[in-house]
Amino acid sequence: MKVLAFAEQRENKFKKSSLEAVQAARRLADSLGGTVVALVAGSGVEVIAAELGPYGANQVIAVDQPDLARYSSTACAKVIATVAEQQGAEIVVLSASQMGKDVAPRVAEKLKAGLAADCVALTMEDQVLVATRPVFAGKALLDVSITTPVKVYTLRPNVFTATPGSGVAAVEKISVALGAEDFGSVVIDAKVATGRPDVTEADMIVSGGRGMKGPEHFALVEQLADVLGAAVGASRAVVDAGWRPHSEQVGQTGKTVSPMLYIACGISGAVQHLAGMSSSRFIVAINKDKDAPIFQMADYGIVGDVFEVLPELTAQLKQALGR
Amino acid sequence: MKVAVCINHVPDTETKVKVGPDGLAIDKTGVNFMLSPYDEFAVEEGLRIREKFRGEVVAISLGPESHKETLRKALAMGADRAVLLKDEGVRDSCGVAAGLADELKSLAPDVILFGKQSIDYDDGQVGTLVAEMLGLPSVSVVVKMDIQDGKVVCDREIEGGHETVETKLPAVFTAQKGLNDPRYPSLKGIMAAKTKPIEEKAALPAAVRVAAIRMRKPAAKNPGRIIGTDKSAVAELVRLLHEEAKVI
Ligand SMILES: Cc1cc2nc3c(=O)[nH]c(=O)nc-3n(C[C@H](O)[C@H](O)[C@H](O)COP(=O)(O)OP(=O)(O)OC[C@H]3O[C@@H](n4cnc5c(N)ncnc54)[C@H](O)[C@@H]3O)c2cc1C
Numbered sequence A: 001m002k003v004l005a006f007a008e009q010r011e012n013k014f015k016k017s018s019l020e021a022v023q024a025a026r027r028l029a030d031s032l033g034g035t036v037v038a039l040v041a042g043s044g045v046e047v048i049a050a051e052l053g054p055y056g057a058n059q060v061i062a063v064d065q066p067d068l069a070r071y072s073s074t075a076c077a078k079v080i081a082t083v084a085e086q087q088g089a090e091i092v093v094l095s096a097s098q099m100g101k102d103v104a105p106r107v108a109e110k111l112k113a114g115l116a117a118d119c120v121a122l123t124m125e126d127q128v129l130v131a132t133r134p135v136f137a138g139k140a141l142l143d144v145s146i147t148t149p150v151k152v153y154t155l156r157p158n159v160f161t162a163t164p165g166s167g168v169a170a171v172e173k174i175s176v177a178l179g180a181e182d183f184g185s186v187v188i189d190a191k192v193a194t195g196r197p198d199v200t201e202a203d204m205i206v207s208g209g210r211g212m213k214g215p216e217h218f219a220l221v222e223q224l225a226d227v228l229g230a231a232v233g234a235s236r237a238v239v240d241a242g243w244r245p246h247s248e249q250v251g252q253t254g255k256t257v258s259p260m261l262y263i264a265c266g267i268s269g270a271v272q273h274l275a276g277m278s279s280s281r282f283i284v285a286i287n288k289d290k291d292a293p294i295f296q297m298a299d300y301g302i303v304g305d306v307f308e309v310l311p312e313l314t315a316q317l318k319q320a321l322g323r
Numbered sequence B: 001m002k003v004a005v006c007i008n009h010v011p012d013t014e015t016k017v018k019v020g021p022d023g024l025a026i027d028k029t030g031v032n033f034m035l036s037p038y039d040e041f042a043v044e045e046g047l048r049i050r051e052k053f054r055g056e057v058v059a060i061s062l063g064p065e066s067h068k069e070t071l072r073k074a075l076a077m078g079a080d081r082a083v084l085l086k087d088e089g090v091r092d093s094c095g096v097a098a099g100l101a102d103e104l105k106s107l108a109p110d111v112i113l114f115g116k117q118s119i120d121y122d123d124g125q126v127g128t129l130v131a132e133m134l135g136l137p138s139v140s141v142v143v144k145m146d147i148q149d150g151k152v153v154c155d156r157e158i159e160g161g162h163e164t165v166e167t168k169l170p171a172v173f174t175a176q177k178g179l180n181d182p183r184y185p186s187l188k189g190i191m192a193a194k195t196k197p198i199e200e201k202a203a204l205p206a207a208v209r210v211a212a213i214r215m216r217k218p219a220a221k222n223p224g225r226i227i228g229t230d231k232s233a234v235a236e237l238v239r240l241l242h243e244e245a246k247v248i
């Protein structure tokens, strides 16, 4: 039995969520009695392939060819499906990253497989592999089983572990023939802001709401985020007001996040917001209204003014963390 | 330009989710349904494409009779006509995609728009599945779209930024918030929608690939504690984060 893990890389660096996918594949292979084949695709990627060994890959296949320098969902899907078929993989695991979500449905269809998307747990129940997916933005969980012979799973970033061990993987470089017809859509440019992490990938998030009173005061949120190395999040109210970009919106019509620590500043805690962040491990709320619903969800709450509490918190953390 | 927009009818975002008696889906009693928010961006984009290039916008939904309500909303916003692919049963995303792909094959639109995900099952796969089934290119999570001479340049959201993707028509696009500001249906639009046609057909049957075993509520969070009422509580918060939560 083989489990194929697709390890996404950008600029020849593996994403943390790819390492999580490889390690989750390892755990599946262990419980099902199988091996893990990891796949990395791109141009010049062979050199990083061996990095996947410590995360649990027995073997790494590097599809390293110049035409993969630019991402195309159709070409990438063909590479993954071809390798899955060649290897006879029964399970394919990808991260539910923007690339994973873009390519997985195509991979599933090529393999005539069912796809369980954005899973937060994979467990064995009476010989059946059960995938747990949050639905209604986390207001409920749905346990599903895939009924096709080949099964495809995408895993929510930041939920599964990625701790390196001492494993070593053999690397094999292969090529997959691709023609112009495989590049129906192709990336021609990418702009990624360096600096703060993205809310979907961050271990910690500092989020601001309408209680911040104006875009200029988000400096307080950013300063706290920077001391923690956290991402900046926002409620829809402040995104709609144009104070923050919509890529930062957390909630039912924004991002669903599950960081270790979520600090909500001047956010009331409307159901649509709670839906997107309720699976955070620890939640801190700072709000001057003691009856704000966010306090129902918070592990630690301070009923107070963000303009007093935030600078104090930033200062004390700076000292505690020596930054 | 022929534009098809596939839209879903979902519980509104205020819904307090309760698991229904079958333990597989939500209890629909008292739940209000609406046009899924990302699909609203898709409808709006379709209308803008028609305004620029002429042609028609066809709204398509697969589901029971109740989906007509959402199709009417699209018609009220300005879609020309609608198709209901009728199905009373339970389908997984692949089944929904198979039904939609079957209809789209004969419709042969230049542009096919979806939402990036339905806000009920948050699956985010139907649009790209349909593209694969039809052998078409796709761009997902689109926040900007520019069509010129059959060529399309899109911005799509990725972690921490955007990437620009180029493709050719016909193609599939899935809409993300930020693509546009959806219009409200005008009174005239709402009146006109009443006379616009909604064609009904039986949806192509499809096999199940992903089966629900159970739906459940996530474990309730322990009620938290208020540790203070002003900035003097900060020291205690820092201590708790360090010693109890161990996150710093
Ligand atoms: C279809 C739909 C989808 C939606 N999707 C989302 C979504 O994805 N994400 C989302 O966030 N919302 C979403 N919403 C909106 C949601 O219902 C709320 O309107 C929104 O979350 C409120 O944002 P807020 O908490 O910043 O603002 P408010 O509700 O106005 O809360 C501001 C809070 O700040 C506090 N405050 C004010 N001044 C201070 C101060 N000086 N110090 C400390 N606290 C202060 C107030 O006590 C108040 O609790 C959606 C709504 C709909 C209808």
Ligand SMILES: Nc1ncnc2c1ncn2[C@@H]1O[C@H](COP(=O)(O)O)[C@@H](O)[C@H]1O
Pocket: B006, B007, B008, B009, B036, B038, B039, B042, B060, B061, B062, B063, B093, B096, B100, B113, B114, B115, B116, B117, B118, B119, B121, B122, B123, B124, B125, B126, B127
């Ligand atoms: N029953 C349906 N009828 C028509 N379109 C649908 C249906 N379900 C999903 N879609 C479309 O597919 C997109 C993604 O849905 P999903 O994969 O279910 O998250 C939605 O935003 C809609 O555009």
